[in-house]
């Protein structure tokens with residue numbers, strides 16, 4: 001009787017701890033999602049009001065993600081985060097933009113594009129990323 005009771009409590013404690021871990025995980029995920037509602041990270045564009053928006057994190061000196069996928073025929077806004085050093089500027093000869101990221105993020109407005117791959121890089125053409133339109 002006493003042994004069963006102890007085992008039961010042990011199992012209950014295990015379930016509670018597991019539940020807390022799951023709740024914390026789901027909670028942190030919800031918070032992470034909530035912070036970037038305007039321009040989601042991860043290279044997945046979200047279309048709202050006829051414009052697809054996506055953000056690229058440049059804060060660590062490389063493009064995250066380095067491949068951004070957009071849908072053809074829909075205008076896009078690509079937001080590059082603040083950066084410094086080698087990636088302080090982002091540019092694209094393919095798409096005709098040059099932005100300085102030292103003072104904060106920059107959003108590049110792109111017209112509706114046709115299918116293809118468009119390259120972008122740091123201002124020295126040393127670090128590269130690609131916009132894939134499909």
Ligand SMILES: [Cu+2]
Nearest residue numbers: 086122124126
């Ligand atoms: Cu560079």
